[in-house]
C-alpha cells in the first residue's frame with residue numbers, strides 16, 4: 001500500500017516541441033524591385049530557386065548556389081519561355097544541395113548606378129558596335145533591384161555624359177541603346 005504513496009503519476013506534459021529555427025531569409029517571400037517572380041521551387045537544402053522576368057524572357061536563379069539560366073542549353077540562342085524556365089528550375093532544384101545564401105541587399109542608387117556602369121563597360125568590351133538590349137542585363141536584375149524605367153533613365157544619362165561608352169536614339173520604335181565600337185589602341 002505504502003508503495004502507492006510514492007508512485008507518481010506520470011507527467012502528462014509533453015516535452016516542448018523543438019521548433020526548427022527558420023532560415024533568416026530563404027527567398028519564399030522575396031520580391032526584388034524590377035523583377036516579377038512567377039515560380040519558386042525548393043532545392044534539397046531548402047534554398048529557393050526562382051523563375052522570374054523583368055518584362056521579357058524568363059530567368060532561372062538559384063538562391064542557394066549561383067546557378068542562373070537564361071537560355072535552353074541545347075539551343076543556345078533560344079531565350080527561356082515560362083515552360084522551359086519552369087522545367088529547368090525544377091530540374092536544378094531536384095539536384096542542388098546548396099543551403100540558402102544571403103539574399104542580396106538592395107543597393108542604394110549610387111551603388112546601382114555604378115554597377116550598371118560597370119556592366120555596360122563590360123558589355124562594350126565583349127560586344128563592340130552592337131545594340132544593348134535590356135534583357136542582356138537579366139542575370140543582374142536580382143542584384144540591381146531596379147525597375148526598367150530606372151535602368152532606361154540611367155542608361156540615357158550615361159549616354160549623355162559618356163557618348164563614347166553608350167549612345168541612345170529615340171524613334172517611333174522606342175528607345176534604343178548602342179555600344180559604339182571601341183577605338184583600337
Ligand SMILES: [Zn+2]
Nearest residue numbers: 062064065096
Ligand atoms: Zn543551386
